[in-house]
Amino acid sequence: MIEWESFVLVAVVSLVAASVIVTIASIGIRLLENATHAQKQDPRQGKVRLAVARTLFGVCGVLVLFGVYLIVPAFH
Amino acid sequence: MVALVVVLALFFDFTNGFHDTANAMATPIATGALKPRVAVSIAALLNLVGAFLSTEVARTISGGLIREGGGGIQITPTMIFAGLIGAIMWNLATWLLGLPSSSSHALFGGLIGAVIVGAGVGAIDPGVLLSKIVFPAVLAPFMAAGIAFVATKIAYRVTSGHHAHAARQRFRVGQVFTSSLVSLAHGTNDAQKTMGVITLTLIAGGFQAAGTGPEFWVIAVCAFAIALGTYVGGWRIIRTVGTGITDVSPAQGFAAEASTTATILASTHLGFALSTTQVASGSIIGAGLGRNRRSVRWRVAGRIGVAWLVTLPCAAIMAAVAELLARLGPWGIAADALAGATVIVLMFRRARRNPVNHTNVTGEVPVVKHAPSVVMPKVPPSIASAKPPKVPAADSRRAHREQA
Numbered sequence: 373m374i375e376w377e378s379f380v381l382v383a384v385v386s387l388v389a390a391s392v393i394v395t396i397a398s399i400g401i402r403l404l405e406n407a408t409h410a411q412k413q414d415p416r417q418g419k420v421r422l423a424v425a426r427t428l429f430g431v432c433g434v435l436v437l438f439g440v441y442l443i444v445p446a447f448h
Numbered sequence: 449m450v451a452l453v454v455v456l457a458l459f460f461d462f463t464n465g466f467h468d469t470a471n472a473m474a475t476p477i478a479t480g481a482l483k484p485r486v487a488v489s490i491a492a493l494l495n496l497v498g499a500f501l502s503t504e505v506a507r508t509i510s511g512g513l514i515r516e517g518g519g520g521i522q523i524t525p526t527m528i529f530a531g532l533i534g535a536i537m538w539n540l541a542t543w544l545l546g547l548p549s550s551s552s553h554a555l556f557g558g559l560i561g562a563v564i565v566g567a568g569v570g571a572i573d574p575g576v577l578l579s580k581i582v583f584p585a586v587l588a589p590f591m592a593a594g595i596a597f598v599a600t601k602i603a604y605r606v607t608s609g610h611h612a613h614a615a616r617q618r619f620r621v622g623q624v625f626t627s628s629l630v631s632l633a634h635g636t637n638d639a640q641k642t643m644g645v646i647t648l649t650l651i652a653g654g655f656q657a658a659g660t661g662p663e664f665w666v667i668a669v670c671a672f673a674i675a676l677g678t679y680v681g682g683w684r685i686i687r688t689v690g691t692g693i694t695d696v697s698p699a700q701g702f703a704a705e706a707s708t709t710a711t712i713l714a715s716t717h718l719g720f721a722l723s724t725t726q727v728a729s730g731s732i733i734g735a736g737l738g739r740n741r742r743s744v745r746w747r748v749a750g751r752i753g754v755a756w757l758v759t760l761p762c763a764a765i766m767a768a769v770a771e772l773l774a775r776l777g778p779w780g781i782a783a784d785a786l787a788g789a790t791v792i793v794l795m796f797r798r799a800r801r802n803p804v805n806h807t808n809v810t811g812e813v814p815v816v817k818h819a820p821s822v823v824m825p826k827v828p829p830s831i832a833s834a835k836p837p838k839v840p841a842a843d844s845r846r847a848h849r850e851q852a
Contacts, residue, residue, distance in 0.1 A: 378718055378720040379587060379591075381718050381720075382711070383594075385714040386714040387594070389713075390598070390599045390703075390707040390711070391598055391602055393706050394602050394706050397603075397622050397702065398607050398699075399606055401618045401619065405614055405615035409611060432622070436625050436629065439713060442713050442717060443501075443629070443636055445636070
């Protein structure tokens with residue numbers, strides 16, 4: 373009666389999706405925070421960290437847009 | 449009769465809106481990521497937009513639960529009327545207690561109760577009731593809690609280090625996006641339910657051809673009703689979800705909302721419908737567990753759980769009584785409407801005794817002397833009496849002081 377298959381599918385997909393986005397955002401945030409402190413000692417290293425952090429936030433932005441795409445039925 | 453049902457349906461839509469603001473906005477308000485007023489405005493706007501975006505008629509309303517058409521039972525406007533009364537009563541009662549119960553369950557419960565009285569138990573498909581509503585309702589919070597638990601662990605592990613506290617405050621920015629997505633998803637789902645009810649009524653009343661979608665004016669008024677409800681904001685429920693279950697830090701809030709968003713999007717697209725309310729509350733419990741097991745106030749969580757269990761039967765019972773009255777004829781319907789209006793006014797007056805609004809929504813949950821007992825003696829007294837346990841993590845304490 374209960375559709376275990378689709379339940380497990382939803383659970384696994386949600387777990388992976390949530391973990392991935394939280395991981396990316398957390399790494400980005402850690403790098404950003406480090407970058408602001410590192411800038412004083414080693415400006416170049418700070419810059420690299422900042423660039424990586426921004427890229428990661430960009431990936432998050434793409435994931436958010438994908439979420440919007442999934443929500444709006446007109447897109448698919 | 450049809451006009452009366454339309455008005456009631458819109459009122460239900462309104463209560464749906466303010467009941468569910470908490471799902472998306474409770475944690476960003478609690479962590480200070482968004483100012484309360486700003487948060488409800490964003491939620492209202494996204495609900496409005498969301499309601500227009502979706503063109504599919506929400507078939508969830510009937511969805512096979514009530515056997516209809518072709519040899520089955522014809523649902524009448526009177527039954528929808530009684531069902532809506534039950535659903536609205538329950539939504540307002542749980543709002544008064546600050547409990548985040550599912551508006552969809554209230555609506556289904558109301559319709560089920562009215563149909564059982566109006567057409568007999570045979571009109572309900574128990575298989576569909578179990579597989580589409582009861583099981584998902586039991587599983588959703590555990591699943592969401594598990595996912596949010598993992599997400600919170602990740603967020604804390606990755607950001608641990610020298611500047612952990614400052615770094616974690618940055619999660620607030622992320623919260624704005626995740627909570628906005630939840631709002632948008634809510635708009636595309638929940639306004640649809642009322643559109644479905646109104647359209648069903650119009651068809652049943654012979655004002656619209658069977659098999660057609662909702663008229664534009666129906667979409668428009670439903671969209672505005674849910675947006676208005678969202679804007680008015682169910683501050684009581686926001687307080688319970690945001691600060692009652694556990695003290696949410698920005699990292700937890702982000703993890704919880706990312707889990708809620710992921711779970712809801714996955715469930716909508718992979719065909720295992722879950723209640724937004726239950727997923728959102730479950731995520732917050734999971735986020736609390738992920739940081740510190742003792743930070744979860746189990747009394748509050750338990751009370752919410754009880755509310756979930758009784759939502760469907762309670763709405764059904766109230767709708768059944770309303771349907772019994774309505775069957776007496778026009779006077780019965782008038783008595784229903786009058787009784788309904790009286791209870792609504794009483795509940796709003798009761799709510800004014802200890803108002804919760806954007807000014808005190810993030811505060812400590814105070815002790816309420818007059819535990820409301822208007823409609824439902826079954827549910828234990830309001831959340832207010834729960835004692836917040838000591839939270840060892842200084843992290844959230846500091847966040848709290850900053851807001852104050």
